[in-house]
Amino acid sequence: MEKLDFYEFVRGPLAMISFAVLILGSCFRLVSFYLKGFNPKMLYPKENLTNGFKSIMFGLIPFATRFMRERPIFTIITVLFHLCVVLIPLFFMAHIVLWFESYGLLWKNISNGIADIMTLFVLFSCIFFFVRRLVIPEIRMVTQPSDFVLLILIFISFLTGFMAFHQFGPYRPLLIIHILSSELLIAMIPFTRLWHMIAYPFSRYYMGADFGNVLKARDW
Amino acid sequence: MKYKILIPGMIVLCLFTIFLQQAMTQEETRKADHFTLFSNQKRPEPAFDHTVHEDSLGDTGCAKCHHVLDIEQNKLVYTEGEEAACSECHTSEQSDNILAIREASHASCTGCHREMKKEKKTAGPTTCGECHRK
Numbered sequence: 001m002e003k004l005d006f007y008e009f010v011r012g013p014l015a016m017i018s019f020a021v022l023i024l025g026s027c028f029r030l031v032s033f034y035l036k037g038f039n040p041k042m043l044y045p046k047e048n049l050t051n052g053f054k055s056i057m058f059g060l061i062p063f064a065t066r067f068m069r070e071r072p073i074f075t076i077i078t079v080l081f082h083l084c085v086v087l088i089p090l091f092f093m094a095h096i097v098l099w100f101e102s103y104g105l106l107w108k109n110i111s112n113g114i115a116d117i118m119t120l121f122v123l124f125s126c127i128f129f130f131v132r133r134l135v136i137p138e139i140r141m142v143t144q145p146s147d148f149v150l151l152i153l154i155f156i157s158f159l160t161g162f163m164a165f166h167q168f169g170p171y172r173p174l175l176i177i178h179i180l181s182s183e184l185l186i187a188m189i190p191f192t193r194l195w196h197m198i199a200y201p202f203s204r205y206y207m208g209a210d211f212g213n214v215l216k217a218r219d220w
Numbered sequence: 221m222k223y224k225i226l227i228p229g230m231i232v233l234c235l236f237t238i239f240l241q242q243a244m245t246q247e248e249t250r251k252a253d254h255f256t257l258f259s260n261q262k263r264p265e266p267a268f269d270h271t272v273h274e275d276s277l278g279d280t281g282c283a284k285c286h287h288v289l290d291i292e293q294n295k296l297v298y299t300e301g302e303e304a305a306c307s308e309c310h311t312s313e314q315s316d317n318i319l320a321i322r323e324a325s326h327a328s329c330t331g332c333h334r335e336m337k338k339e340k341k342t343a344g345p346t347t348c349g350e351c352h353r354k
Contacts, residue, residue, distance in 0.1 A: 006242045007347055008337055094348055101326050101334070112262075145225065164349060171349045176243040180236075 025190030055208025
């Protein structure tokens with residue numbers, strides 16, 4: 001049998017599988033959300049639209065909540081981290097080229113130099129978050145293994161991507177590991193804490209409305 | 221024993237190890253001999269060997285790459301004897317319906333290479349760094 005071209009495998013079929021898992025998993029979780037609402041034991045947040053939306057909005061603006069103001073360094077690092085970790089997969093030229101090769105899609109890209117800086121910052125942030133999670137007791141006590149696994153995976157993905165781009169090290173293996181780890185992360189979105197990307201508005205709205213109506217307090 | 225975590229974890233670990241072994245035993249292409257941080261904007265230019273393509277595509281293969289736009293038929297056609305270099309029409313920016321050289325090259329070069337690999341034939345590079353070698 002022909003030796004399977006592993007690069008073509010991870011670039012083609014495996015990529016489609018990971019996106020399929022992402023989409024189907026997301027649909028599954030959203031439908032479960034909805035169906036859980038029919039459970040008679042479910043506590044509905046009392047109607048308080050303003051506090052719900054305010055909570056969502058304040059949570060998105062840096063330094064808008066007391067929590068963020070009390071931890072300025074962490075806030076800066078995490079805001080920039082999220083910016084970089086979202087912009088690079090979407091707007092880095094090499095990724096756009098792959099979408100063009102497969103489906104003829106094309107959109108604007110960020111420059112490679114900026115992507116370099118952003119990648120290095122993501123690597124630094126991953127180490128920062130890892131150490132923080134081990135050192136600070138109130139975080140360490142609520143940490144689960146998956147928290148570390150995700151940090152490690154993101155670190156591996158960005159590190160191998162960076163090395164592959166600069167062709168530093170064995171090119172093909174690094175490229176394949178980069179694609180593999182990234183696909184793993186994509187597939188894991190609906191099933192781990194990464195789901196907060198989608199779930200954020202729902203959770204924050206619930207918290208805001210509950211605090212607002214029941215406790216008559218703000219949750220930001 | 222937390223089997224709920226252990227079993228999926230072990231499965232993922234096994235799969236990752238298998239994939240890692242496959243990844244590490246790929247044919248090595250080339251190690252870079254220098255390392256540049258914050259490199260310049262563009263990737264290195266690919267070294268294109270026309271002779272290799274001539275030999276593998278044969279006499280009837282010129283039309284695979286060389287084309288001109290026939291305005292009446294609104295199609296890309298090949299006229300023998302009028303083969304031009306890609307960069308004569310495909311410049312660094314897209315103009316009207318003429319793709320930029322980057323998109324045109326990726327569509328034409330890697331497109332063909334990937335097709336051939338799918339048909340299990342030996343083909344040129346399909347990954348970024350194997351064409352854009354430092």
